[in-house]
Amino acid sequence: MDIRPILITLRRHKFTCCLLVLQIAFTCAIVCNTIFLIGQRLDRMHVVSGIAEQELVYVELADIGTRTDGDARIAADLAGLQSIPGVKAAALLNQLPFNLGSDNFDVRTDPAQRIAPLNAAQYMGENLVKTLGVRLEEGRDLRPEEYIDLSAVNTLLSQKQYDKLPAVVLITRAMADRLWPGQEALGKQIYVGQGLPFTVVGVMANLIRPGMDRMGPGVQYSTVWPIRMPMLSGTAYAIRCAAQDCDQVLKTALVKLKKLDPNRIVLEKDTMEQHRSDFFQNDRAMTGILVAVCIALLVVTSLGIVGLASFWVSQRNRSIGVRRALGATRGNILRYFQTENFLLTTMGIALGMVLAYGINLFLIVHYELPRMPVTYFPVGALILWAIGQAAVLGPALRAAAVPPVVATRTV
């Protein structure tokens, strides 16, 4: 189809056309970036945890008042929990995956390093690997005889008897690859605090670190230590069972714990699946808002196109009639308006791509977002083309339905 007559007609509505092109450009730019932002959020929400999420429940307790028999109490609790039918394992952990806060420390591969190459989460608690369902890729799990109480660790640290500390640790594959790229990690040393060495005895396939602020790069930097936890603020019992038993096991566990010692408060309890879902509730809300903005933008823009196209159709009623009288088919008229819209949308998209890039740069500078992959640009363009064509279809069909006899009528 010859587009020259269309362009000549459009030049007569320069201002209106410019505005429409501008609107399409804005919409295209914002939609591109919004889809990118949605993608980012979805990536965050679908992070792989490396634990048996569906098979875990947890209970966080607080003792009322100080107690001296804490260790015995915990041993009895754990024995009680493990005796619940359906329970596969239980452990008292210093922190759970998908907690909002986190315990972390700097890891060095050489005590002389001024800047630590990475910072990792510190998981503690006997029987952690089996309870959370973490898969060991290489090496071995921590042995029962390697475990030591946290209070003993603190004593040894304050007395500077560093040689009596257990010197083994588990790290994740991501950590191993970052610390010693292309090398065997087993048997290597990491240095912690004032240069205390610990030997890597096992590499876990994956174990997500807790903390809302740690969700970025390095989300899989976690370590597991052979340290037995006392009941502290933040410690929680993790209980593993079959996925379908979770609710029942949680109920029974609460009854059991209450029976073992009624003199304490349950601070938090839930299934790990729900814990994960709560953790991402803000991301979910933001994704909803972004999707809503996207849809609202596209609706407003397509309504604008419908409005303008309808106006032009009724304005050009007579010339359409003349063209029909001169032999143009309905198809010709239909395609005329479709092509016109395609041209305007294309101009808008071209400008929109530049704008989208600009907005992305702004987001990179002010919100520390990564660069938008090139693939998002054609997605925005396709959406705008589709919306444009869909919006113009109604008015264009109405134009095509104008009978040639209109040409003979005066306005």
Add this chain to the structure above:
Amino acid sequence: MFGYYLDLAWRSLRRTPVMTALMVLAIGLGIGASMTMLTVLHVMSDDPLPDRSAHLFVPHLDPRPANFTQNLYAPDASANFTYPDAMALVSSRQAVRQAAMAGGTLLARRSGTGHTPFYADGRFTTPDFFAMFDLSFLSGSAWSQADEDARARVVVLSESLSREVFGTADSVGRIAHLNDADLRVVGVTRDWQPNPMFYADADAKEFSDADRFFLPLSTSLDLKFNTNGNQSSWAGSIEHNSPTLTWLQVWVQLDTASEVTAYRRYLADYAGQQKKLGRYERSADSAHLYSLMEWLAIERKVPSDIHLQVWLALAFLAVCITNIVALLLAKFLRRGGEISVRRAMGARRRDIFIQLATESAVIGFAGGVLGLILAQLGLWSVRHRPDDYAHLASMDGPMLAFTFALALGASLLAGLLPAWRACRITPALQLKTQ
């Protein structure tokens, strides 16, 4: 004349109901989205203590070693104070009032037996806290400096905690059991919840937490109560009185500009002196004094999600306005015939312009009403979000007025260009072609 223009506008809008509805909807959606987010931003960056904020300042010292590397994801280790520094500032009494503080959560018991204990948030602080922040006492008073020095077992309760524990707001003289300690109630304050909780550590839920008890900092250390909030240490020691562990907040009251200048000098001198003693490794320039609002701007940035949402809403409004400009332009230009007749009959350009502007204003007003309804809906949905600021999201009078101003302004702005174009139509040419 304005009534006549309104009538004309009404007739014109009624002639094209779909288009009118479209324009009203577009501006309504744009205004609704923008006002929802602007209101959220407004309540989040509001002054927590409008009467006092001009007098409240935060000193800032940097005791971190020179080779300290700040982890990108970890909280700023110098945002809080070490115990020795905080105590030096408070006991020097260089400001009108000064207090050191830290948050804590303690187990409270209702009086009587058979009740389950519960956790209450509160603050461990020094006596100036109450007068400096202007808390009002229902009965009793703050503890004295002597109590502070003597690590007295005393506590000030908020009205709500007093009622929860003792069943009455007047509990002065009674004994409150917090954790394992028995503390004598010396005062009961009215419930106090500044939004945000500007004086707390950055770790606090600043829009939903409130302090329900206050007790002497020295007492809390004596009783070894745990504190909330970020603790950063760089030399291994995690004892509370360590010179290498930051965990306390310090606030000072300074009433005049000269007091502020003097305090700045004092801080720089203190940092310089510590450097000379070999305790600080960074220069005396690292000492700062921030006003309350400056501190909030630095330390309590409104979450970037909120900023992003405000930008999105404003961009959406911009698209909506562009949309309306295009539609109005098409609409006004199409009325060339009518405008030409009016011009030929003696209407001045200005009259045409005002007439068309009135029409845009009518759309703006209707859009404003719709926008207001949509903004209320938006705020209602914000209030159901899980964020801690959610409960604050509602419009006050000025924001309500601003909504209409924005809607009218936006639609008038949108009508400006089309009206100007339309009133420049040459009547003779139009009339001839008719």
